[in-house]
Amino acid sequence: MTPTISQRGQQMPASPIRKLVPFAEAAKKKGVKVYHLNIGQPDIETPKAVLDAVRHSDFKVLEYSHSAGNESYRRKLVTYYQRFGVEVTHQQIIVTTGGSEAILFGFLACLDAGDEVIIPEPFYANYNGFATEAGIIVKAVTSQINNGFALPDLSQFEAQITPRTKAIVICNPNNPTGYVYSQEELETLSQLCLKYGLFLFSDEAYREFSYNGAPFSALNLKGMENNVVVMDTISKRYSACGGRIGAFVTKNQALLDATMKLAQARLSPPSFAQIAGEAAVDLPSDYFNGIKAEYQHRRDILVKLLNEIPGVYCPNPGGAFYAIAKLPIDDADKFCQWLLESFSWENQTVMLAPATGFYATPGLGRQEVRLAYVLNAEDIEAAMQCLTQALYVYPGKTQI
């Protein structure tokens, strides 16, 4: 008798970003150049000092590290957070296998199956996957493109709260919108968390990519010491996505104790990339200036060119390296597939992520796409030319 897979296995959402990959591969096989604005894989080189730290390491046995990560790395991270005015001890940091594992740990340690988490949509699609794994329910509050995806009104959050609500997730700076929540917005959210006894999970993967001053870390919210968990990662910060090193940071001791047991079950985070992460904290202080200037330059070009296309609207994102644009199209999923399958201009096309995958509410985001400005300015310009041409001829174009 053939066994059947589980309901949750069947319910796991397919990645909305990766589902178009076969169409991109087919386009490339036809000789079409594809500009990838669909995925947050930075093209910027990993700092040489970071890779060299691994290449010059001289240990003889690739041992398990401490389940919470090497103490030397955690102590180094303490100094990293101090730069942002965040005071944590190395015992309040658990090194994780990417930011992904930090999110999963938070879901598992704070919520039981059937519990609910509230997330402003559009949101990072993999939150859905981890929620399915943990058996928890995502309730969305909708942010609006018209105000640049600012934090929805508190009443919208409150309307979603039930006795099963255990946490709110924010991503700041935001993937996929690029919005940077202000200190005031976070303080408003805090009141709600304190009133209802909710955790606040703050995914701060893009902390450094904020073009109007450093974003306010949720770890600095007063009175929220037992409510806040920061999910972090070296992936975007140092172009080190493949390292799979993140961090789970909280001052809640009961939560740390439970999360340590999750960490012990999987033994340890990857050793090589902990060496890389430790070296990264020692990069010269001007390292991010150059990177940030480059991303800001790309953003400026992208947003300007997008808004020059008739019928397109793209708010100016304050952080991360994503933008969401509204296009004059019938259906973003169809359009993004069509771009790869049926369109090319001067033998080039562009790959975008349909925004539908970032909304939990069915039907939302059908005219929106996410663009990751992870290509150099020249390529972004070429990609925007492709998009302009595509919108002239796309059969599903809507009235402007």
Added chain:
Amino acid sequence: MTPTISQRGQQMPASPIRKLVPFAEAAKKKGVKVYHLNIGQPDIETPKAVLDAVRHSDFKVLEYSHSAGNESYRRKLVTYYQRFGVEVTHQQIIVTTGGSEAILFGFLACLDAGDEVIIPEPFYANYNGFATEAGIIVKAVTSQINNGFALPDLSQFEAQITPRTKAIVICNPNNPTGYVYSQEELETLSQLCLKYGLFLFSDEAYREFSYNGAPFSALNLKGMENNVVVMDTISKRYSACGGRIGAFVTKNQALLDATMKLAQARLSPPSFAQIAGEAAVDLPSDYFNGIKAEYQHRRDILVKLLNEIPGVYCPNPGGAFYAIAKLPIDDADKFCQWLLESFSWENQTVMLAPATGFYATPGLGRQEVRLAYVLNAEDIEAAMQCLTQALYVYPGKTQI
């Protein structure tokens, strides 16, 4: 209001192996030398060629890999499995973050919360942790030290089967017993899996460490193509525990599809250690001969010296690098703590893992300890001298 952590967070079992660590640290602070036979961290050096592959890598961006792992590595693993007569394609392999993630993936993709898995006890304690994370229930069938922990009679398995039973887990060669299941034992289990439509999860982390010929891989069980999942890892094989690279191998296409979505949610396995894993497959074919001879030598010494201690019984394990011994003591947890806290002989003591942590049935294993022979022969001899002396003076010694 302070939020409370989840029930499953509270229920996560603490690692039975790591809970004695503070006592070992205190002993070391007093200047006592501690022989670590408690944990499966091999002392054998990671092959230089494996570490050099990482050190000599020359990429510029530490990118995400494919969610299933680099195709070049998966193709290389195909040739690795061929050496054991196992025919799989690279699409039937998902590279995981250690064997740990392969086990978690199996639990999540094959079982729903409340479903049951049957495991012969004593078993690898972290199965409990992953079961708690997945909300599934572990039912144990007890194997016996008297027959070297052979597979319990099929009737014992059958007695545990309910409508919620979805899978059987075996670890072969076994951690913590060192037992190597025969082809016949596995074929017997297969009949049960086919009769009741159960998955067979076969944790083959210790495949190479088998002292009487290669163990039979569950992937070669006839008619079981849709039932078998092999959980694998490079950790022990190449002394590469810190790499965090494993594999989830199955021919069940529906299960592969679901597991790929779990893999996509966490983006990719670690990149550095995939390079190490790929290089490891190219090690000269005699690599394991030396390693195996060394472990077999250690086992022979350990088992001989154990059985020479009055009142001690240790069956001769056929594989892995563990042995379980029965000691003339009242309580293994108390004894192992006492060894660190209150005993030393010539300023030395030994750290063992109480077997209670490997049994699901309360009360079992109270006179048993697990010993990992991951130290050189000389240290094993010294450790056995300590154990001998300790058993002379331990206040909770039982009548022999």
